[in-house]
Amino acid sequence: MSRAATSEKFAENARRALADTALQGALGFVETNFPARRRAVVEALPEFDALRDSARDIKAHTLAHLDLYLEAYEARVRASGGQVHFAPTAADANRIVLDICRAAGARTVTKGKSMVSEEIGVNEHLAAHGIVPVETDLGEYIIQIRDELPSHIIMPAVHLDRRQIADDFRRVHVGLPADRDLGTAAALLTEARTTLREKFLAADVGITGANFLIAETGSSVIVTNEGNGDLTATLPRVHIVLASIEKLVPTLDDMAQLLRVLARSATAQEMSVYTTIFTGPRRPDDPDGPEQYHVVIVDNGRSAMLAGEFRDMLRCIRCGACMNHCPVYHAVGGHAYGFVYPGPMGAVLTPSLLGVERAGSLPDASTFCGRCEAVCPVRIPLPRLMRFWRDRAFSRGLGSTVSRAGLAAWGVLAKRPWLYRAVTGAVMRLLARLGRSRGRFSTLPLAGGFTATRDLAAPQGATFQAQWRRRAAGDPAAAHRPAPAAKATALRTVPSGNPHGRASEPTVAEPVRAEPETRP
Amino acid sequence: MTARDQMFGSIRRALGVSGEEASRRKIVTDRLADHPQGVIPERGRLPPAARVELLMRKIEAAAGSVVRLPTAADVPAAIADYLRGQNLPLALRRGADARLAALPWEREPALAVAVGASRGDDLAGVSHADAAVAETGTLVLRSGPENPTTLNFLPDHHLVVVGADTVAGDLETALGMLRAPRGAGEPAGLPRAVHLITGPSRTADIEQTLILGAHGPRRLHVLVVGEPSV
Structure with missing residues (x-):
């Protein structure tokens, strides 16, 4: 091993970590041990x-x-x-x-x-x-x-x-x-x-x-x-x-x-x-x-961090709760981040210290599940700060041509709700029809990275937004589908019902993020 | 430009301030002088007797042991009991603390009591705490010739005497006691070190297995003396 920073090689580091059985055993214990013990002492x-x-x-x-x-x-x-x-x-x-x-x-x-x-x-x-x-x-x-x-x-x-x-x-x-x-x-x-x-x-x-x-x-x-x-x-x-x-x-x-x-x-x-x-x-x-x-x-x-959005990061008291609750940290461990600060706090802080050019892939390593913010003792909006870094990396022209083209295309969709609805609706209908017999896909074009390690569940025929509209309009068929409603609550990082706009502690199993991610 | 000027300059540029703003200066001066309290947990607001009970429960929860003694005169016998119970030689080191010096050590003639800082070869040391915090089972010790810092960390067994009348409910109250002017002839302000001690030394750095006695004492034994003040 060595102490040299390798944050620019996050993907390679992560692949190695996933294949390391001794490491995976140790990480499994972090995942089960820390969150339960913290919850008990917090509830007291x-x-x-x-x-x-x-x-x-x-x-x-x-x-x-x-x-x-x-x-x-x-x-x-x-x-x-x-x-x-x-x-x-x-x-x-x-x-x-x-x-x-x-x-x-x-x-x-x-x-x-x-x-x-x-x-x-x-x-x-x-x-x-x-x-x-x-x-x-x-x-x-x-x-x-x-x-x-x-x-x-x-x-x-x-x-x-x-x-x-x-x-x-x-x-x-x-x-x-x-x-x-x-x-x-x-x-x-x-x-x-x-x-x-x-x-x-x-x-x-x-x-x-x-x-x-x-x-x-x-x-x-x-x-x-x-x-x-x-x-x-x-x-x-x-x-x-x-x-x-x-x-x-x-x-x-x-x-x-x-x-x-x-x-x-x-x-x-x-x-x-x-x-x-x-x-x-x-x-x-x-x-x-x-x-x-x-x-x-x-x-x-x-x-320099005091001047802008990253001032919030300077509240950090280095407790490690964010990494103890992070599904990405649980999967790849700390060394994959390639610097002394791993996990969500590292994904925000390291680009400030090493530069986004070297450490720009760290804030990409997040599902934005929001658990880090939910447990942070000084309420640092870690997902939002990671999003700022993604934004900066994109505007500086960093990242591969393919991912930049994908993001640009996504940006076109996400900024035009009518187009977003039309395209996602059409894709959902197509996928629902194609997946009707098996209920899932083991391979899909453009989604090879996802389906390489697990199947993708086939959509049920309508987008979340379409189902929500139908439900709001009082369609009894839609009202009988509890899943989308439950998801709607779990998916929000910042529940609109919370007057302080703070993330509340998740009480449900980790949601899979399916909301449109506007990036940049 | 000195490094100091450079750092203050970049902080002020980033904050968009000059440092000369009277309103900001007043905010900071007032806060430092008034030290406003934040959120105090309900469990820190117990009446005196319940405070002492909570302290004892929390010391045990932090893997320390604790006994309650009616008077300070009972301390030497209780220490001798503890050492015998741990199969330790009847030897002990303490600082120059007047409260410890005044104890009737002669009632335990077999107990050898050395005085002064530890150099690492003592199995047991005794200190006198200045206060305790019931909400977490924490002892507050001041460094100095009365209770040298080395006694808190080098012996395998650390014994601490604390008066029941110095048990605060919450941490802020105990810290306020440090801030208060001390007796005549005592210098104002904090000593070199204030030690807030909650249980014996421990580590979980190997496979997250908790083991007591990492670099400091393997055992912390607390003797709570007298009655709480009303």
Whole structure:
């Protein structure tokens, strides 16, 4: 494996993932495990949806005043004895981190789990300059020794089974008895804990990310379950916090609101085990803690997102609920997305970071079923943002000639309702007649991609719109067909009955999207 | 132009603001000063006795263990009981916390109590929490010589004493207690680290199998002391 970005090869990556039986086993467990556990913990808190509104509003408010909150935050970090560094680009951030490490005479650096550090590739940068970075989150440690990208933002090694991990441990943990038992997850954890405990105690610098930066107090906050982030931030002489600009929140109370939706959405916990609020370096009387506390504020393309429709994406708190509920992620896993951010949030964020030219096929990898938006704790309209990227890719002339011609033809139809009705009506009637005997098609011209892996059900003779009109007109025959009506409710991403225009949680099995998709 | 100017410049250009708008400045200053509360779950608004019961239930739900003690004087015996029950040597490390220092440790002469930060060779450590949050079973600990951060993470068994009268119903109330000025001679503001701890360390990074004791303690044992304030 390698850590190079391969987002431009999504289709190829996805095909490989679908054929990988070990991966498919791991993904099946994501699909069954996470959504059920999240639902249970959400149902135990009646205020959950009100908290999602609150969380969305806090992030939207902070982004609208980001310059001022950032100023307030910076002043308070300095007042507490910490240092703030500004990194407009990934290269700037890497240079700043390396300079701090060099000034500290660092040889090894321990790391807490940080997605922005994966994004900017700080490990590679340090290693290239003779400093050894050691990931200490168990999942991050595993993918580091395998030289892979994380396949999930919360569970980086979710694509692996314990036999694969045992093989890696035997390969890198040299000097341990070759016949030791690594057959269980507990045995693997014990070995990693022992190995990493030595690294914690030996490290010169600790690097963590931040789930939140608090303007009120000048604090950085990490949320973890293992305790590795706290050891990383406590034992070395220097603590570096890497955080992107959108991690800011105004106050401790705002953090409390976000914490309630974060743990429930990420790991189905009511509260993660360790939420730690760091403010500055070791105080004069402190017996432990770092002597230096640095915060590196990373932009790397985010300020540009503030200007347009993608500002909503900056509300993301990196919980991973969208990928846990995504049928495409369940099918192909995280590595197919070819960058550190997979799933629906990655399909929106990655084109901002790598460019739509390289990552334009990620927002195409969606059925627009709407589950990601339905579970998002900060109510990011992920399908709508993916649609914006599709629009941009089309207007920039990206994509194959065939798909562009198809989209252009579709555009002609979709913009002319009378033509759309005439053509779809004729096609439905034709297909209904052709499919009457078997009720389904195993091959169809122009639909080979669909029928290669499953049959297409034959239409019943009229389009949805035609049936709906007949039903509205009081046709008793149409009223006896419940299926279209049920579909009508399930198909809407934004139910018109909802005054807030928000997607509600789906209560039905995943609908097959059959609505006309206007693209662009 | 410095990197700082560059970043503020691009943020302000994207937002279409100058940063000089008095109305925006007032909105931000007011919010930072007033820290308005958001949605507080109903379960965080229980009366004092029910709060303590909820705290204990939630600690157990987070895979911690918990006992209720009538007075602080009962703590040394309860700790010795716990260590014996876990087949551990009767040895313990604590910080300089005055509430812990004042306990009648002499009643457990076999219990060896060391004082100071941990260097990683202690099996058990005890801290005193400053508050707890009933809604999630969360303990609030401040770093410093009283309760060094290393005691929360390096020993295999972390014992935490918390006063029943410091149990808040909801997280915002507990955080507000941090914000309040402390006693005479205590510096204002937050300590280097505030630890919100909910159960023992854990991971599910291998095949999503939950295992306790990832890098931090394998066990968290809480001793709730005294009566809740009315």
